[in-house]
Amino acid sequence: MTAPTTAQAAESFVHPAVFYRTDEEYLAALVPFVTDGLEAGQPVAVSVPGRQLALLRGALGDAANDITMMDMTVAGRNPGRIIAGVLRRFADAHPDVHVRIIGEPIWAGRTEVEYPACVVHEALINLAFTGRDVTIACPYDTAALPDEVIADARATHPLLWEPDRRRSSAEYALDAVLARYNLPFNGQESAGEFVATTLDDVSPARRHAAEFAQSQGLDADRVADVELIVTELVTNALMHGGGSCSSRLWRESGHLVCEVRDSGRFEDALAGRRPAEPRQVGGRGLLVVNELADLVRVHTGAQGTTLRAMLRL
Structure with a gap:
């Protein structure tokens, strides 16, 4: 899998779901995404769970010193803070150049209570960055995540990067996702x-x-x-x-x-x-x-x- 050219990336906001099943597929998709960006003089940030962070750092070698790296399980524990505290913070610091970000907010350890907020976050990225000169690639472990999570990824990302091809998502449906996860809460006993x-x-x-x-x-x-x-x-x-x-x-x-x-x-x-x-x-x-x-x-x-x-x- 190869990263988009600089000319392609600069055309508009780009928001793909990156599907992978193995560490090899993960690195094959994301290492070129990082290194091509660095070669083009583009700032790069990576915010993924700790294991994947170590995996990328090891594969990138000295190039890892030239990018911003964050553990998403810390920076994005609350999905509601990721756009402002991770994505916008980095993108806004580089307003005059195309920016590349890898953000992995959904991993196998996310709970059922957290998950709806994660899907809403992924959907809202599309509203928050419309017209911005940014690529935000969101990896999804198709071997570890349930089928319904992968289906939601297709609905929240306009583009799909798979190990053998790249394509537009026919299932992309921003409004439908936001409506589906606008869930009423169960009543709970409280302290008054x-x-x-x-x-x-x-x-x-x-x-x-x-x-x-x-x-x-x-x-x-x-x-x-x-x-x-x-x-x-x-x-x-x-x-x-x-x-x-x-x-x-x-x-x-x-x-x-x-x-x-x-x-x-x-x-x-x-x-x-x-x-x-x-x-x-x-x-x-x-x-x-x-x-x-x-x-x-x-x-x-x-x-x-x-x-x-x-x-x-």
């Missing part, structure tokens, strides 16, 4: 519901969250994270979500869950995923939540919007 109707209620909601976090044995730094997450979610709901909201907290599957519901509709799918502009006033709340939480999920519809931020315990 706190209803906020004005911004004066933000401080009591924050105290309520801190008390619950402390009761679960979180250390002071993590309690502060919970306070800030609830503060930002409640404030955002009151300002944009229809005038009132409710917040709940509980413990589930090794996570502390912070949930805020309001009666508004979540219209901007990229909210909380764009980097803040240097002189931007406000508008950072959901960005902060994505940065602090280990997972953020959203469901929105005619009856309102629910945001869940989850922190590992």
Whole structure:
């Protein structure tokens, strides 16, 4: 498999799913993608799980010193922070040249709770980078991942790079994917519901969250994270979500869950995923939540919007 020429890459935003079954296929697809970029003077970043990161580093040799390398299990633990914190951060640092990025946000260790957020992230890359001079190649291990994951990859990527050919994806369906994974949440028992109707209620909601976090044995730094997450979610709901909201907290599957519901509709799918502009006033709340939480999920519809931020315990 060969990487696209510089002329092809510069034409537009390019977003392929790269299918592989073995380490050999992985390296055959991605090492030329990296080295061709470096030879063309293009900045290259790699954010993949640790094992694959070591595999690429070993195959690239000294060339690995010329690229940015990140462990996706750390940088992208919460898929909601990948666009701003990994992809845009690197691409925006090189605005005048074509940029190549390898991003592998879905691996066999992802949980069923995490997976819908991963698919939504992959779909939203297409909106976040439309018109940008960037190639973002997303590897998928077809030997380890279920068939439905590979089917979703075909639906979220306009291009498919397979070991023996490259083609456009006939299954690409951005809107359908976003609608399919706009999933309602199951009801859960919580430590009590706190209803906020004005911004004066933000401080009591924050105290309520801190008390619950402390009761679960979180250390002071993590309690502060919970306070800030609830503060930002409640404030955002009151300002944009229809005038009132409710917040709940509980413990589930090794996570502390912070949930805020309001009666508004979540219209901007990229909210909380764009980097803040240097002189931007406000508008950072959901960005902060994505940065602090280990997972953020959203469901929105005619009856309102629910945001869940989850922190590992």
